Amino acid sequence: MIYLDNGATSFPKPERVLASVEKTIRMGSGTPGRGSHEKALAAGYAVEKARRETARFFGLFEDFRAIFTYSATDALNMAIKGFVRKGDKVLMSAVEHNSTSRQLFRMKRDKYIDLDIVRCDEKGFLDMEDLEKKTGTDTKLVVISHASNVTGALQDIELAGRIVREKGSFLLLDAAQTVARVPIDMGAMPIDMVAFAGHKGFFSLQGVGGLLIGERVRNLKPFREGGTGFDSASEIQPAPWPEAFEAGTCNVPGIVSLYEGIKFIKETGLENIAAEEKRKIKIIRDFLAGLDAVRIYGPGPDEPSVSLISFNIKGWEPEDVGAVLSENYEIAVRTGLQCAPLAHKCIGTFPAGTVRVSPGYFTTDEEINIFCKAVRVMAETLVPVY
Ligand SMILES: Cc1ncc(COP(=O)(O)O)c(C=O)c1O
Numbered sequence: 414m415i416y417l418d419n420g421a422t423s424f425p426k427p428e429r430v431l432a433s434v435e436k437t438i439r440m441g442s443g444t445p446g447r448g449s450h451e452k453a454l455a456a457g458y459a460v461e462k463a464r465r466e467t468a469r470f471f472g473l474f475e476d477f478r479a480i481f482t483y484s485a486t487d488a489l490n491m492a493i494k495g496f497v498r499k500g501d502k503v504l505m506s507a508v509e510h511n512s513t514s515r516q517l518f519r520m521k522r523d524k525y526i527d528l529d530i531v532r533c534d535e536k537g538f539l540d541m542e543d544l545e546k547k548t549g550t551d552t553k554l555v556v557i558s559h560a561s562n563v564t565g566a567l568q569d570i571e572l573a574g575r576i577v578r579e580k581g582s583f584l585l586l587d588a589a590q591t592v593a594r595v596p597i598d599m600g601a602m603p604i605d606m607v608a609f610a611g612h613k614g615f616f617s618l619q620g621v622g623g624l625l626i627g628e629r630v631r632n633l634k635p636f637r638e639g640g641t642g643f644d645s646a647s648e649i650q651p652a653p654w655p656e657a658f659e660a661g662t663c664n665v666p667g668i669v670s671l672y673e674g675i676k677f678i679k680e681t682g683l684e685n686i687a688a689e690e691k692r693k694i695k696i697i698r699d700f701l702a703g704l705d706a707v708r709i710y711g712p713g714p715d716e717p718s719v720s721l722i723s724f725n726i727k728g729w730e731p732e733d734v735g736a737v738l739s740e741n742y743e744i745a746v747r748t749g750l751q752c753a754p755l756a757h758k759c760i761g762t763f764p765a766g767t768v769r770v771s772p773g774y775f776t777t778d779e780e781i782n783i784f785c786k787a788v789r790v791m792a793e794t795l796v797p798v799y
Pocket of ligand 1: 421486487510558560561562587589590610622752
């Protein structure tokens with residue numbers, strides 16, 4: 414199988430990530446904060462070590478600002494539902510993933526918030542003038558995907574963050590597609606909260622993610638309530654961070670794998686990993702651009718983007734391209750709307766969507782060649798074959 418769907422989840426994982434998970438499961442993991450026996454203490458230590466590493470990775474000084482979640486979606490729910498109050502004005506970009514837009518559309522439908530959408534262009538880039546115009550001094554929160562999971566367009570988040578801060582508003586960054594590929598320093602950049610998934614850029618197991626909470630954010634309500642392992646007599650969720658947000662037994666093997674993933678990124682170098690992925694996406698882009706029947710969407714070769722490309726082949730439904738790639742070539746790509754219908758409306762590919770190809774750090778040039786040849790066959794065969 415040739416895996417070119419790293420935008421959904423990364424594969425394969427570095428050896429040290431695999432080894433750490435196997436060791437954690439084989440040795441048996443206790444529940445952090447629950448009990449004073451050896452395994453519970455060891456698990457607690459491993460989680461706190463990972464918390465420190467995660468906080469530092471995002472330029473945060475205090476460990477308690479790094480909250481472990483179960484996914485990017487979970488982190489976005491925690492941030493939005495914890496921060497927004499009835500009657501608040503909220504903005505999101507026009508390329509948001511369903512993990513943001515579904516919550517906000519539902520809140521709007523329930524007349525809980527006043528929601529507006531900041532325009533993006535046909536490549537998925539945020540319209541900064543529209544952001545400036547729509548962000549009012551009464552805007553509570555602005556949610557922006559750092560990079561679109563449909564087009565790869567990488568937003569100028571320094572500029573967006575400055576605009577948001579000038580109006581006294583708060584910026585929540587969905588970093589699902591950029592984490593560990595584009596540096597995010599919350600100590601230096603105007604970002605208030607960052608949501609990420611471990612299983613993409615950090616090469617961790619699925620089922621672990623995080624919410625980073627910057628210094629300006631106060632009054633975040635717990636999104637999940639339940640056991641924290643301390644202050645058990647309290648009728649309500651205890652206030653101290655990070656436990657206030659981490660009710661329930663956490664995903665210890667997942668968090669350990671995140672720690673190892675971060676170590677791998679630091680040792681290999683975020684820039685080296687990003688450059689290697691960019692080199693591969695360039696090979697794919699150059700090849701696709703040479704095929705008359707192929708249309709590429711999103712940023713041009715010299716515009717800021719992450720390593721994924723959305724395209725369509727004339728005469729082919731995206732789903733059919735995906736099926737042929739999978740069934741005849743054992744190549745995995747993502748097709749359709751990629752959980753981001755808004756982005757497809759923006760780039761004009763709604764409702765059929767696109768074929769999205771996302772090579773990873775471990776993808777070989779030979780695998781890319783096989784993919785390119787397969788696409789050429791379809792691009793030169795304009796009638797779909799079932
Ligand atoms: C931009 C973006 N946001 C959020 C998510 C949700 O991530 P998860 O499935 O880990 O919750 C994704 C996943 O594809 C994404 O690409």
